[in-house]
Amino acid sequence: MTDQPRILVVDDEPQLTRVLRTGLKSRGYDVRAAADGLAGFEAFNDWHPDLVITDLAMPNVDGLELCRRLRAVSQVPIIVLSAKGEEKTKVEALDLGADDFVTKPFGIDELLARVRASLRRANAPPMNEATSTILDSGDFHVDLETREITVRGQPIHLTPKEFDLLVYFIKHSGKVLTHRTLLAALWGGNYVEQNEYLRVFVGNLRKKIEPDAATPRYILTEPWIGYRFHEKAQEI
Amino acid sequence: MTDQPRILVVDDEPQLTRVLRTGLKSRGYDVRAAADGLAGFEAFNDWHPDLVITDLAMPNVDGLELCRRLRAVSQVPIIVLSAKGEEKTKVEALDLGADDFVTKPFGIDELLARVRASLRRANAPPMNEATSTILDSGDFHVDLETREITVRGQPIHLTPKEFDLLVYFIKHSGKVLTHRTLLAALWGGNYVEQNEYLRVFVGNLRKKIEPDAATPRYILTEPWIGYRFHEKAQEI
DNA sequence: TTCATCTTTACAAACTTTTTATGAACCCTT
């Protein structure tokens, strides 16, 4: 993202494409459009935009498949446009790695806000990844490189999945993470229904990090929703 | 709403119209009147008022039909005036998208207060919805992402349905929400008759957010109609 | 094979939601 951020719009409705192009250009973005998923993917490969906005319903390669192909080669932020009532598909798109979705009809201002948000997210965090391989947060100290972990100063041994789960928790401290989110992050989009996995792994992790696994102070459960992690033991 | 807010009054009683026009003008509103729904709709289309006040019983196109037609083309706030005992019709009007109702006879001061409230609502919230995951409103602070809620600074724990209910209330502060509307929003269209659900959940929510659940200051009940939520404790 | 890890299964405990019941509050009619 040297100069103006570059945005690729993939949509087969010329009318909507025109509106988007105009709106985005007026805000200083460099915009290119493609009329279907196939053209979109090619445009991505030779233009390397900073963000992709794509419709779901399209001829040739649809939005879902476009997400899949893009995610195979890039972490570029993707915003999916979808008609009302395609809930299932939306979920699928997000699980495939789309960053955000907007339901049609939408206001151009809302879309612009989401574009700003996505670009901001894409720019801020990545620098950390390169520099720091150490997470130091509350009672936890994690070396991502050597995969060593200490809790309250005590070194502990975690299996690979347990390690990934804990790191994910630490990176999202304080937030409620839904079962789907966790499963998608750790097992992939095809396992978002496998709540049993989570139950077992959260249980095992608790045994290793909680002073008393029966009354968790770090990994708190939000019934019917998911889990919430705190880097400092919670009073109850 | 560039200069003075514009208010369209639709009513077939010249006497009432005169009172309203005088009262509203003296508070700095720009007022126009129409004598029936048909004239009202035409006036709306060529004047684009910021708020519509309409009676229910009218010749030609009645208040209900006017609500329907307005909602088909606009989100303008609508305040419905109704004679006592038209409960059913009021409910219908609210379900059609009216924002508030006032039962005749009423004091001009009450009406003015509701006008101010409706105009305030129409201007402030809508921008938030898209971008921010935080609702900050009166005595309530809600983070939709972490699902943390505080009331008057105190953190509280809500079950999923309670959480959804409170969020819905906050997003529609000040408006009368019919039982049907709430049930449809939270339980889905197949449960719009299950008033018992609402009673129980509103009761539980009150226990958690009201200083004294026996005299509610936030979730007020509108007998025979539904509930109305206020983000600041109401004096009674 | 052996070992460590991940997956699957099963069941009791915990929690939320739904259902039921009862008395109070409210509106309308007489």
Next chain:
DNA sequence: AAGGGTTCATAAAAAGTTTGTAAAGATGAA
């Protein structure tokens, strides 16, 4: 003003899910 009928508030039981946990089976690497 009194009575009938409806709705509302509240508590508590019942039902239905989800969660915690242990343990057995499966998988794969050394």
